[in-house]
Amino acid sequence: MVSGTHRYRFAPSPTGYFHVGGARTALYNWILALQNDGVFVLRIEDTDESRNEPQWTQGIIDALNWIGISASDPHFEGPYFQSAYAEAHTAAAKQLYDGGHAYYCDLTSEQIQERAKAAGKPGYDGFSRERGLGPGSGRVLRFKVPGGNTVVHDEVRGRVEFDNATIEDFVLMRGNGTPVFILANVVDDIAMKITHVVRAEEHLPNTPKQQLLWEALGVAPPVWAHVPVLVNEQRKKLSKRRDKVALEQYRAEGVVADAMVNYLMTLGWAPTGETEIVDFTTITRDFKLGSVNHSSAFFDVKKLNAFNGEYLRKMSLDEFVGVCEPWLTGVGVPWSGAQTAPSVPWPVERFNRAVFLRIAPHVQTRVALLSEVPAMVDFLFLADAPIDTAAFDKAFAADWARSSLRTMREQFVTTTWSAESLKTIVEGVGASIDVKLGKLQAPLRVATTGRSVGPPLFESLVVLGRDETLRRIDIALARAG
RNA sequence: GCUCCCAUCGUCUAGCGGCCUAGGACACAGCCCUCUCAAGGCUGCGGCACGGGUUCAAAUCCCGUUGGGAGUGCCA
Structure with missing residues (x-):
């Protein structure tokens, strides 16, 4: 060892x-x-x-x-750059040639194929082994694979044995004199x-x-x-061509590094204990090559996202607001290279950190990816509610929708602007017409936030403010006709 | 084709001969909670690929079958 x-x-x-x-x-x-x-x-x-x-x-x-x-x-x-070591590669090639471990060959790949076809065996047959060719343009240097067996001792797989007869005399230096990967x-x-x-x-x-x-x-x-x-799902090796494999992309979508690292480490290996969510210290303490699985693992984006959601919820409010920032302002995280920053749905000057801070606790339990945050709070930073037409039509389809909203509006004018009193008002309106709060809140929600789902309504309205809430209700009422 | 690797719920895994009636997580379904949606709690669904051995005893060891995957370039 x-x-x-x-x-x-x-x-x-x-x-x-x-x-x-x-x-x-x-x-x-x-x-x-x-x-x-x-x-x-x-x-x-x-x-x-x-x-x-x-x-x-x-x-x-x-x-x-x-x-x-x-x-x-x-x-x-x-970092070292392989290209800077060309001389060493050439020197090693010469050492191998001088030591009788390698030889030159002038066969083209077409010729090799023909010979293989004629012999009924695939691959290069060692044709030039004893031809004594010297170096020259167009000639590749091939390794003279010895007889016998090669035993590889692998830390995760154990002993793996190869019959050298199945290994062809592979190329070391290309015809143009450059070394190949191996x-x-x-x-x-x-x-x-x-x-x-x-x-x-x-x-x-x-x-x-x-x-x-x-x-x-x-x-x-x-x-x-x-x-x-x-x-991937088809059990094929993850490929840049057909699969979503770019780390940068996951980062840009709002996966946090700790979640990515933790998730990646659960692929082919598992931390001891009841939970898979473990910090890096624990991972570095417990990880063992010998306990790495032998079979391929499916990179499951759903589970990655679930991990990410857990990490997001585990953060303190300050931390959470901090990691959200780039998606709210368009700046903050270095979207380096060709990666473009996410576009923010509102004019940057309308963003207000203090306002976001008030709603943040409610969005923290509602997102798995940071890129989902803007859509959840856009109603606070856009000049008008971003009306989802389908949601609007559905919410205002009920016969009680407009009248109840009018009643709420009247009472909103004078009430204490708190989540409790807003809720009391809406509940009161619901009781008078015998409509459950769950249904009754829909028109109010769509009118003010533009969507049928989102953070808790009354807290949202408190943050939105009385004037803006009333204004949006009026616009919605006008729109509903 | 040839060489090599691999095989526990749909997925990621725990298990390294008796603690297994196979545990956890994601996903899925239901219930609870609830102003929507989440989060959270509870419950459920669901697996040792197959066939032979070895052993008092096998998910665990051996062999075979089947099924996956990787490699097979003058790419890395």
């Missing part, structure tokens, strides 16, 4: 928004580094020039920072003294190749750990 400092790494390629699966893998590595007082190395694998965009790198750093993996933490190292990855891991490679299960099949490379390079392989992949 490894002695000395544990060095973990997270090696994403900057090819798009930050993937939730990547977030989970990063979290595993981070937690392990924290537990062992080790190091979390961030390496940006930017060797495929065709797919890389520089802006994604900052996105990765921002995303990591959001979930608590801070670049300024002493356990954090990097070589660059291993060389970088060696250069960065990585001791533990914790990554998604999709990498398990090429682990024997990497292990062979470590050995050919004369270095003892790291501890491997392959964690199950995250899948």
Whole structure:
């Protein structure tokens, strides 16, 4: 086993928004580094020039920072850029070639396919192994896979054995002289003294190749750990193309970091105890690679949202108001990169923090996502009630609707402007015409808030104010005809 | 096709040979609470893929079947 400092790494390629699966893998590595007082190395694998965009790198750093993996933490190292290590990759390739572990091949992929077809076996058949070709333009460098077996010792899966005969002589250097992922990855891991490679299960099949490379390079392989992949409803690996996987998107919708981290950690692993809602300290204390599940896990947005709702409700009022702010003002949270800030439904100058503070306790128990907050309080900051036509028509369909609303209005003029007295008035009106409060409040609610659902009505009206309430009732009465 | 991985409620999981009549959470349904909607409380629905072994005893160990998934690029 490894002695000395544990060095973990997270090696994403900057090819798009930050993937939730990547977030989970990063979290595993981070937690392990924290537990062992080790190091979390961030390496940006930017060797495929065709797919890389520089802006994604900052996105990765921002995303990591959001979930608590801070670049300024002493356990954090990097970012390193794979592209900066090209010389080391080339040198390793030469070492492998000189040592007889690799050879050049000039076959095109078409030729390889033809040979495979003729032989009835898929893959490259080692045609150039003994041809003694030297380097040259268009020639790829291939690894000479030795005979025998390769046994991978995996921290989550145990012992996995591969028959080397099933591993073809894979490419190390492209025809244009650039290294491919598998070589660059291993060389970088060696250069960065990585001791533990914790990554998604999709990498398990090429682990024997990497292990062979470590050995050919004369270095003892790291501890491997392959964690199950995250899948969609169809049980397919989460993909950027067809699934909603961008961490930034969940953030923009109002998922808070703690909820995201907690939820991600319940996928493939579970905290001990009765509840799944646990803080990060508990997670870092209890997490064990050995207890990570072996099967893929469905990334369930519904459950994520439920977690988020719990986190929101657990906050103090101040905290809650604080996290709501960006959705109310359009500023406050760094929607970095290509992510656009949410649009606020009212003119910014109409927003009043003190007013929101009064209604906030009632919205706190009613939202799962922060992005749902504006629609719940927009009636307070819009010049007029944002009338939902269908709700309006339905509320005013009853024959008692207009008359009862008029009666309420009359009494609203002189009453004490408190939730209790408003409720008493409405109840009184209801009793006189034998209509239950639940039904009777509908016209009043739609007239003043524009919607059939929302925060408690009387508290809302108190915050709205007497004058505005009366004005909106008049408008609604006129509209109802 | 080949290689590898996987298999407990619909979903995420607890369980690592007897504490299991299989526990929790999300979702769903009902009830309570209630000015709408939530939140909260209670209740319910629902699972060890199948077949063989091993054992006094198997969800737990072994083998097979079936079913999923991943990999199979001069992508990472």
